[in-house]
Amino acid sequence: MNEINKLGDGAIRALSDTETRLxxxxxxxxxxxxRSAARQAVDxxxxxxxHNRTGxxxxxxxxxxxxxLPLGKTYYWWQAAERPLExxxxxxxxxxxxxxxxxxxxxxxxxxxxxxxxxRPLLHLDPFTVPTTVLRPIxxxxxxxxxxxxxxxxxxxxxxxxxxxxxxxxxRVGPHxxxxxxxxxxxxxxxxxxxxxxSSRIIHPPIRPGIGVGEATAVxxxxxxxxxxxxxxxxxxxxxRSIAAxxxxxxxxxxxxxxxxxxxxPGYEEVEEIAKRTPGVHLLSYVSDAELRWLYTQAxxxxxxxxxxxxxxxxxEAVRHRLIPLVSRGGVLREVAGEGALEADPDDIMEIAARMxxxxxxxxxxxxxxxxxxxVTIERFDIAHFHKGWKGLFLDMLSAR
Numbered sequence: 001m002n003e004i005n006k007l008g009d010g011a012i013r014a015l016s017d018t019e020t021r022l023x024x025x026x027x028x029x030x031x032x033x034x035r036s037a038a039r040q041a042v043d044x045x046x047x048x049x050x051h052n053r054t055g056x057x058x059x060x061x062x063x064x065x066x067x068x069l070p071l072g073k074t075y076y077w078w079q080a081a082e083r084p085l086e087x088x089x090x091x092x093x094x095x096x097x098x099x100x101x102x103x104x105x106x107x108x109x110x111x112x113x114x115x116x117x118x119x120r121p122l123l124h125l126d127p128f129t130v131p132t133t134v135l136r137p138i139x140x141x142x143x144x145x146x147x148x149x150x151x152x153x154x155x156x157x158x159x160x161x162x163x164x165x166x167x168x169x170x171x172r173v174g175p176h177x178x179x180x181x182x183x184x185x186x187x188x189x190x191x192x193x194x195x196x197x198x199s200s201r202i203i204h205p206p207i208r209p210g211i212g213v214g215e216a217t218a219v220x221x222x223x224x225x226x227x228x229x230x231x232x233x234x235x236x237x238x239x240x241r242s243i244a245a246x247x248x249x250x251x252x253x254x255x256x257x258x259x260x261x262x263x264x265x266p267g268y269e270e271v272e273e274i275a276k277r278t279p280g281v282h283l284l285s286y287v288s289d290a291e292l293r294w295l296y297t298q299a300x301x302x303x304x305x306x307x308x309x310x311x312x313x314x315x316x317e318a319v320r321h322r323l324i325p326l327v328s329r330g331g332v333l334r335e336v337a338g339e340g341a342l343e344a345d346p347d348d349i350m351e352i353a354a355r356m357x358x359x360x361x362x363x364x365x366x367x368x369x370x371x372x373x374x375x376v377t378i379e380r381f382d383i384a385h386f387h388k389g390w391k392g393l394f395l396d397m398l399s400a401r
Contacts, residue, residue, distance in 0.1 A: 040070060040120075040398045041070045041071060041072030041120055041398075042069075042070060042071060042072055042120060042121045042122070042123055042140075042394050042397055042398065043071075043072040043073045043074070043075060043080075043118055043119075043120050043121070043122045043123070044060075044063075044064065044071060044072075044073075044074045044075065044122070044123045044125065045074075045075045045122060045123065045124045045125060045126075045129045045132075045133065046060050046064070046074050046075065046076060046084065046125055047075065047076050047077050047094075047097060047126070047128075047129045047132070048060065048125055048126040048128065048129070049076065049084035050076055050077075050084060050085050050086075050090050050091075050093060050094040050097075051090075051091075051094045055144075055205065055310065055311060055313045056125065056126060056144060056310070058205070058313075059125065059142070059180075059205050060125045062205075062206060062383070062386065063125075063390055066387060066390070068391075069390060069391060069394055070394055070398065072120050075116075075122075076090075076093060077093050077094075077096065077097040077100075077129075077132060078093075078116055078132075079093065096110065097129075097132060100113050100131070100132055101128065101129075101131045101132060101162065102162070104131035104132075104165075105131055105161065105162045105165040105166065106158060106161045106162055106165065115131070115132060115133050115134045116132060116133045116134070117133070117134045118133055118134070118136075118139070121138045121139055121140070121397045121398065122139045122140075123139070123140045123141075123142070123393075123397075124139065124140070124141045124142065125142050126142065126144070127141055127142075127143060127163070127166050127167065127170060128162075128163075128166065130166050130169060130170060131165075131166060131169070135169060135170070135173045135175060136173065136175065137173060137174050137175055137176075137198045138175070138176075138198070138397060139175040139176070139397075140175055140176035140177070140178060140393060140397060141170055141175055141176070141177055141178070142178045142179075142180070143177060143178065143179050143180070143184055143185075143188060144180050144184065144310030144311065145180075145184050145187075145308060145309065145310040145332075146163075146167065146184060146187045146188060146191065147236075147308045147310075148160040148162075148163035148164070149163060149164060149167060149187075149191055150187055150191075150308070151236075151307065151308045154235055154236050154266075154307065154308060167188075167191070167192070170195075171188075171191075171192035171194075171195040172195075174195065174196050174197045174198055175197060175198055176197060176198045176199045176200075176201075176393060176396060176397060177197040177198075177199070177200045177201075178201055178202075178203050178389075178393060179200070179201070179202050179203075180202070180203065180204060180205055180310055180311045181202065181204065181310070181311055181332045181335055181336070182202055182335055183331055183332040183335055184310065184332065185200065185202060198396075199393075199396050201389065201392070201393065202389075203386060203389035203390060203393070204311070204380055204381050204385065204386065204389075205311050205313065205381065205386065206381055206382060206383045206385075206386040207313065207316040207317055207319075207320055207378065207381045207382075214289065214290060214293060215290050215293075216290055216291075216293040216294040216297055217288065217290035217291050217293075217294055218291075218294050219259075219284065219287060219291045219294060219295060221282065222257070222259055222282050222284075222295075223257070224298045224299075224300070225255070225256045225257070225300045225360070226256060226257035226258060226259045226282070226298070226299055226300065227246070227251070227256065227257075227258050227259070227299060227300060227301050227302070227303050227356060227359060227360070228259050228260075228261075228295055228296070228299035228301070228302050228303070228318070228323070229242060229258075229259070229260045229261075229262075229302070229303045229304060230261055230262060230292070230295070230296075230302075230304075230314040230317070230318070231262045231304060231306070231314045232262045232263050232264070232265040233260060233262045233263065233264060233265060233268050233271050233272075233283070234264065234265030234266050234267035234268045234271065235265070235266055235267025235270070235307075236265060236266075236267070236306065236307055236308050237262070237265065237304070237305075237306045237307075238305045238306055238307050238328075238346050239260055239271045239275075239305075240267070240270055240271050240274050241305060241346065241347070241349055241352065242258075242260075242303055242305045242352060243258065243260075243271070243274050243275055243278050243281055244274070244278075244349050245305075245349045245350070245352035245353040245356060246258045246278070246280070246281065246353070246356060247278050248349060248350060248353040249353040249354070249356045249357045250357065251280070251356060251357060251360060252278075252279050252280030254360075256280070256300065256360055257280045257281070257282060258280055258281050258282070258303075259281075259282045259284065259295060259299070260275065260281070260282070260283050260284065261283075261284035261285070261286075261287050261292070261295065263285070263286070264285075271283070293321075296317065296318060296321035296323060297321060299318075299323055300359065300360050301323060301324055301325070301326060301356075301359030301360065301362075302314075302315065302318035302323040302324070302325040302326065303325070303326045303352075303356060303359075304325060304326070304327050304328070304333060305326070305327070305328050305344065305346040305352055306327075306328055306333060306346065307328070307346055309331065309332045309333055310332070311332060311336065312327070312332055312333045312336045312337075315327060315333055315336045315337050315341075316336055316378060316381055319337060319340075319374045319375075319377070319378045320378060322371055322374075324340065324341065324342065324359060324362065324367065324370050324371065324374070325337050325341045325342070326341065326342040326343070326344060326352075326355045326356065326359055327341050327342070327343060327344075328343070328344070328345075328346040329343040329344060329345055329346070330343075336377075336381075337374065337377065338373060338374060338376070338377030338378075339373045339377070340369075340370040340371065340372070340373030340374035340377065341370075341374070342355045342358060342359060343355075
């Protein structure tokens with residue numbers, strides 16, 4: 001949701017480069033061929049790429065890299081282009097789009113601008129772009145989380161109002177819906193029990209394959225052993241309580257450090273202040289992929305006590321690196337990690353502290369058992385299943401016309 005607060009910022013550095021590639025799909029996951037993209041295709045609204053280079057961006061990059069999908073044009077607000085709009089022009093287009101969305105939802109400049117009428121079925125890779133086009137049942141919307149509706153205390157009131165209007169429209173129109181997790185679909189169905197979408201499915205994002213491949217570079221000033229948290233830093237990710245729990249755990253006195261890295265979100269300043277006065281805590285900003293690989297391979301365990309997640313990509317990456325994660329009880333992080341993870345109440349500092357110590361002190365037999373369970377869970381998030389899910393959606397979108 002931070003695209004609303006950051007539309008005026010400079011381009012955010014991507015966490016990694018995603019290469020366009022042809023994917024070899026196992027025969028058992030093959031589906032019937034779609035009709036020629038020259039005759040029928042699905043356009044994609046990837047406007048989020050103008051101002052968001054988080055997990056949402058990488059889902060779009062992966063999707064657009066498939067050469068065998070019937071992809072039409074890729075839109076960035078009103079403009080179709082082969083690559084995301086960048087630089088000053090991209091910032092201007094992002095700001096204008098933001099003003100139109102404000103005008104169509106809660107009132108503001110450019111509300112008078114008419115919605116674009118798509119010529120073909122359109123896939124929105126973020127609900128935020130829905131107010132810029134005429135939404136129809138033949139279109140599709142990818143839903144990551146419903147945070148402004150389910151956790152309004154974590155967002156400004158105007159953000160909650162904007163998303164309430166957007167989700168009300170989605171529920172009323174009933175396009176194809178794609179959710180990144182069972183958790184997000186359950187939340188939508190609970191909020192809109194009378195909604196009748198054209199179709200509804202879950203397509204898990206693939207765990208980034210590139211993050212585990214390549215050289216590893218040590219992070220200056222950080223020495224093992226340490227626990228690791230990766231993800232945007234702020235109120236939503238709850239690092240302030242995690243740091244407080246680390247201070248209570250006694251791990252610092254035993255020489256075990258706590259490393260946190262990620263971009264800034266609302267609430268970062270509080271986390272930064274607590275980190276400065278807590279011995280053993282390393283709060284890092286941007287790290288390269290090589291440094292991130294080193295952190296994953298050297299950590300004694302992974303911690304993510306988030307209050308709200310769309311999917312929780314860092315947890316999947318941690319499991320890929322054979323790290324046992326400590327995650328928030330219930331919700332999407334438990335869905336991603338599975339039975340091999342440790343859990344704690346994200347509001348209970350003492351329980352988090354106890355689980356942090358348990359991560360460090362875990363015996364070899366328990367660690368092997370948990371890793372075996374985690375490996376089974378993570379198989380759901382491979383690129384082949386991701387490809388099959390999207391191919392099935394496009395088949396439905398085009399056959400229903």
